[in-house]
Amino acid sequence: MGRKLKFGKPTGFFDVFDRRPGPIKKNMHYCPGCGHGILHKLIAEAIVDLDMRDHMVVISPVGCAVFAYYYFDAGGISVPHGRAPAVATGIIRANPDSFVISYQGDGDLGAIGLNNFLQAANRGENMTVCFVNNAIYGMTSGQMAPTTLIGQKTATSPYGRSVENEGYPLKVSEMVAALESPIYVERVALTTPANIMAARKALRKGLTNMKERRGFSLVEFLSGCPINQKMTAQQVDEWIEKEMIPYFPLGCFKDIAAERKPISRPKPTFDKKKVLNALVSSAGITKWGAKSTVLRKELRVKCAGYGGQGILSLGMMIAAMGQSRDINVSWLPSYGPEMRGGTANCSVVLSNNVIGSPVVQNTNILIAMNQPSMNKFLPDLVDGGILLYDSTNIAPPKTDRRVYAVAASDIAIKLGNIRCANSAIMGAFAACLKGFELEDYEDAFEEAIRQTFRKKKELVELNIKAFHEGRKSVETRNV
Amino acid sequence: MGQTIKKKKKFVVEITVDECKGCGRCVSACPKGILEMTTKVNMMGIVYVEPAKEGCVGCGACFYACPEPGAISVYEIDEADE
Structure with missing residues (x-):
C-alpha cells in the first residue's frame, strides 16, 4: 500500500539532534505542551x-x-x-x-x-x-x-x-x-x-x-x-x-x-587593505603593510607630562607610526577631567604579537616631559629601559638606566612654537629606536606626524622640523 | 461535462511513541476526536497518545498543535496501489 507523507517532521530541523547532550536525540528539551x-x-x-x-x-x-x-x-x-x-x-x-x-x-x-x-x-x-x-x-x-x-x-x-x-x-x-x-x-x-x-x-x-x-x-x-x-x-x-x-x-x-522599497545599506568589505584605508583615508599614509622588523620584543612606552604639552598626541603619533608599519599597537590615555594644566600620561604598546594588556606597568621607554611625571614613573622603568626627558625643565635624574636628555622645549621655542616639543622628543625616541633596526623610521614617523596633524596642515612642517631637530640632538651626541 | 468524480482521499495519523511527551495538545486539536491518551508509557516514562480509531481527514491540526518535531506524521493513502 503506497502512502505519501502529508505532514511530518519539517526538513528545517536536523534529523537527529546531535548537538543536544545526553541520550535523547529526537526530542526537544522543552516541557510537555510548551x-x-x-x-x-x-x-x-x-x-x-x-x-x-x-x-x-x-x-x-x-x-x-x-x-x-x-x-x-x-x-x-x-x-x-x-x-x-x-x-x-x-x-x-x-x-x-x-x-x-x-x-x-x-x-x-x-x-x-x-x-x-x-x-x-x-x-x-x-x-x-x-x-x-x-x-x-x-x-x-x-x-x-x-x-x-x-x-x-x-x-x-x-x-x-x-x-x-x-x-x-x-x-x-x-x-x-x-x-x-x-x-x-x-x-x-x-x-x-x-x-x-x-x-x-x-x-x-x-x-x-x-x-x-x-x-x-x-x-x-x-x-x-x-x-x-x-x-x-x-x-x-x-x-x-x-x-x-x-x-x-x-x-x-x-x-x-x-x-516600502527594499532597503539598501552601505556594502561591507572584508579586504584588509580597504578596511585600513577606510579607517585612515585622509591620513596620507603611503606604506600600508610595509612590515617593519623594528620590534623583536614588545615595546611598552609611557609618555608623561602635564596636560597641554601634547602628551596624548605624542603617544598617538608613536602608535600611528607602529600602525603604518603593520605593528600591533595600543594607546591608552590617562588624564584628569581638566583639559589643560593637570597631569596627563598615556601608555603605548608596540608589538609584533597580540597585545595582552594596554596597561603599561613595566616601562621599556619612559618619555618624561616634566619633573613630577618623571619622579612618578621612573621607578617603573625596567632594567635596560630607556629614559627620555625634556632637559629644558627637568633636572638630571640619578638612575643607572640609559638616559637621553633632550632639550625638547628649547628646540620647540627656537622653532617658534613651544607646542611642538612633543615632536622634538619623539625625534629622540626615533633615534633610540634606531638600535631596533627601524630602517625607514624617518618615513614612518613623518607619516605619523602627517596623520596626527591632518586637520591642522599648517602644523605638519613645523612638527616634522621639530622631529628632526630632536632626532639630531640625540644622534650628534652619539650615544 | 466531465465524468471525473473526486475520489475521497484517505489519511492516516501516526504517532512516534517515544517522541510523544503526552501534553495532549493533539487530542484537543483533532476535529474528529481520533487521538486519545493511552494508559501506556513510552521509553521516557511518559503516558503517550495514540490514534484510537480511523477517520483521519488529513487536516494537519494535530501536527501543528504538537510541540515535538517528529512525534506526529500524517500520511495520505494511495488507494490505486491497494
Whole structure:
C-alpha cells in the first residue's frame, strides 16, 4: 500500500539532534505542551518552504529557547541576554545576503533587551523578530515578566501583579507599531489550530518581508508555559483565550511592507587593505603593510607630562607610526577631567604579537616631559629601559638606566612654537629606536606626524622640523 | 461535462511513541476526536497518545498543535496501489 507523507517532521530541523547532550536525540528539551516547540516547527517548515535556509541565522536568546541551535538545520548563534537584535544587526550589516530571525522571549525582549530591540526596530533593520510572550519567566521557574498580567500570581508576585506596585503589562506590539521604521507587526496566539494557522501565516509574512529586504517585522506569539503556570496544556490555552487575549488583542497592528522599497545599506568589505584605508583615508599614509622588523620584543612606552604639552598626541603619533608599519599597537590615555594644566600620561604598546594588556606597568621607554611625571614613573622603568626627558625643565635624574636628555622645549621655542616639543622628543625616541633596526623610521614617523596633524596642515612642517631637530640632538651626541 | 468524480482521499495519523511527551495538545486539536491518551508509557516514562480509531481527514491540526518535531506524521493513502 503506497502512502505519501502529508505532514511530518519539517526538513528545517536536523534529523537527529546531535548537538543536544545526553541520550535523547529526537526530542526537544522543552516541557510537555510548551509553545516553543510549536513555533520551532513553524519556523523549520517556513525557512525551507521559502528557500531561506542556506542564508538563515536563527539567534537563540537567553531563556528556554537558548538551545534553539540544537534543532534548526541553519546557522545559529547563542547571544547574551537581550542582545539578539544587536547581534542580528551585526550579522546582516556584515553579510547582507544573510537572513536573521531574532528569537526572543518576554524577559529577553521586554526587560533586559528592550532597548536593543527597540533601537533595532527603529533603525528598520532587515530582520524578523519572533517574540514569544508567555507572560512569565520560564527558564528561571516562573518569576514575573514585563508582560505578566494584572493579578497573575508568579513566584515573585505571590499575591498577583498589581498596578500600584508593578504597573501595567508591557504592550510590545502596540509600542513597535507606533514607530516609523517597522513594516509589519502582528500578534498571534499558539493555541487552537485556527490560531496556530494564523501564526503560521504571520510568520511567513514576516520572513517574506525579510527575503524581499523590506525591513523590520515583528511577530508576537502568545504562548503557553503550562509547567510554570501550573496548568495542563489545555488549561493554559483556555487561560490565554480568556485572560491574555483580552489584554493583548490578536491581529495585525501594522503592515506597510508594500509601500516600502527594499532597503539598501552601505556594502561591507572584508579586504584588509580597504578596511585600513577606510579607517585612515585622509591620513596620507603611503606604506600600508610595509612590515617593519623594528620590534623583536614588545615595546611598552609611557609618555608623561602635564596636560597641554601634547602628551596624548605624542603617544598617538608613536602608535600611528607602529600602525603604518603593520605593528600591533595600543594607546591608552590617562588624564584628569581638566583639559589643560593637570597631569596627563598615556601608555603605548608596540608589538609584533597580540597585545595582552594596554596597561603599561613595566616601562621599556619612559618619555618624561616634566619633573613630577618623571619622579612618578621612573621607578617603573625596567632594567635596560630607556629614559627620555625634556632637559629644558627637568633636572638630571640619578638612575643607572640609559638616559637621553633632550632639550625638547628649547628646540620647540627656537622653532617658534613651544607646542611642538612633543615632536622634538619623539625625534629622540626615533633615534633610540634606531638600535631596533627601524630602517625607514624617518618615513614612518613623518607619516605619523602627517596623520596626527591632518586637520591642522599648517602644523605638519613645523612638527616634522621639530622631529628632526630632536632626532639630531640625540644622534650628534652619539650615544 | 466531465465524468471525473473526486475520489475521497484517505489519511492516516501516526504517532512516534517515544517522541510523544503526552501534553495532549493533539487530542484537543483533532476535529474528529481520533487521538486519545493511552494508559501506556513510552521509553521516557511518559503516558503517550495514540490514534484510537480511523477517520483521519488529513487536516494537519494535530501536527501543528504538537510541540515535538517528529512525534506526529500524517500520511495520505494511495488507494490505486491497494
